[in-house]
Amino acid sequence: MTKRQRADRRTGLLFLAPALLTLGAVTLYPAVSVFWLSLQYRIPIFGIARFAGLDHYAFLAADPRFLNAARVTLGFTAASVALELGVGLLAALLLRRQRAGRRAALSLLLLAWALPSVVTAKLFEWLYHPTAGLVNVVLGGHAFNWLGDPRLAVAGVILADVWRTMPFVALLCYARLLTISPELYEAARVDGAGGLAIFRRITFPLLRSVLLIALSFRTLDALRAFDLMFVLTGGGPANTTETLTVYAYRSLFQTLQLGLGSAIGVAVFALVMLVAWVYLGMLHREGTAA
């Protein structure tokens, strides 16, 4: 390395320093301190503050409430992400074919996505109202007890989540669809390909990378789902909609078990990192394959 290069390097680091320091201060420091907190018994109202080691993690491994929350989180994530991708893709394809009113349709999609999730939750609280709610009226006047029946509550929350975030997937796919050259389709049709074959051979392969990105974003978001169920059901009935973050929130801010709550937070963090790592690998492969 020449003297000049070394000087450049130093200047570069100097310019990077503020960003690195900020990043360290706002992400690394809190993450480390949450992990440190998770190794302690810390319940301020009883003046309890002592080292716990891995006690909280051992407790969680056998805690039925934690296992239930993990099951709810994974089930919710799998179902809502799958539906969001499916419906979002379909919406994008329809949007692409639509001639009139495309702008209005896009605005409507954006609106659903732009609403704060607490507002969405309040909205769905009334939509799901068993006697006055629109959902039951549309379904033919059945008195489905959407949020109060343990067999339906998860489905109710998933539906609200799909309504809220499907537009995100739809818009991503739609943007990609606009960049596919029409000549490709013409060529395919000349070769005698049908609608399904065109989708399977042209549209879908070209959408793959965008779908993968949508899948990553949505999964990571869904694993941390909180506000929708917190407002809609409070985690009920009987904890059937209590996700890991809702459990963490209750432990941290309602019962002030800061150590236990932090341990749940760390567990969520580990889960999210694991999934993110898998997705990053997939994205990387997709990138090199393309």
Place this chain on the structure above:
Amino acid sequence: MLLIRIVLVLGCVLAAAACGDRSTGSAAVTLVFKHAKILGPSDPVPRLLREFEARNPGVRVRSESLPWSSDEQHQFYVVNLEGGNAGVDVLMLDVIWVPEFAQAGWLLDLTPFLEPSELDGHFPAAIEAARAHGRVWALPWFMNVGLLYYRKDLLDKYGLRPPETYAELIAQVRRIKSGERDPRLDGFLWQGKQYEGMVVNVLEGFWANDARVLGPSDTVFPEPERAEEVLAFLRALIEEGISPAWVTAADEELTRRPFQDGRAIFLRSWPYAMDLFGLPDSVVRGKVGIAPLPRHARGTRGVGSSGGAHLGVYRQTRHPEAAVALARFLASEVAERAMVEGAALSPSRMALYHDADLVRGHPSFPAIHTLAMAAQPRPVTPYYLMLSTVLQPELSAALVGIKTPRQAVAGARYQIRHLLQSVR
């Protein structure tokens, strides 16, 4: 959760959206008063604070709004008080937080500042909720009590009187429903969603059957069969159609609306709903009566739970004298009267419920007074929130029928014992 129905904060962001004025005066003492947004025709707080400043030269008060829901208010306090950087001198507290905050060392012991008989004018249940370890940690401000609303017109039509027992309530619902032949008319509405309000509903049921959650020296469910009976009863209300199945997802507002639309005979709720039932566009205007909650077969009497808000002083305030003076002023009869006139709230001072001027505007005040006199606070303990958090899923499971009452009580009992052991 209970309080916000009356006292709502309209989406203010913590400190940024501080309500009230931002006086820049060079006053020697500046107090910060944190409170939930006061709903009603006109918020009397700013005027009261100016009056307090006029009476205490050199003291300025800045009022700041709390976030909109009770859960978020609790979270805000916990984060800021635990962090030791509270930026607050006088705090409005949900009544169930007082022992918790006192135990955490966040509240100033008010006992030395008070006259011996100073609290006597407040409801007994409110005073009980303000005390812990024989000391006073907060001053009562607003009072809330669980009660039974009934459709006076319907009961009169069938020659019925408000039910004293739940068996009577069921019989009346059956009688009226079969007479009215209206499929849209529900019987008895209450709050069964998995949240604090549901715990209140079930506790009231327990008390009406002489069952307790905590007995002497922290025994847990000293009368388990009586508690199980209540859970079985509540489940049966749903299964037999006395209450619609959706009560298991209902909070206060979700049950108030159908009742106000004339679609239910009975409703368990709080006093705030009465003002709304009297609104010009209310279907049930002038047709609603107030009664004590009924009792169960093995119970002595029906009891409404108390709720409401208290005023506390932050322990590390730099101006304890001035802060206590502000809390005392706000909880005084003059100030509480002003609150009733400007806001839709029930005061914690008993005398106001028989004040001729106030009763003219609030004809149900004497009736609410009687009920609030008999009200019972939820277990007054620093770990009440832990207790409630453990109870919520178990009670909910019994209400929706995925656990038997016996399983639910046993589950709650096991966890509460575990909890009590871990914090000792």
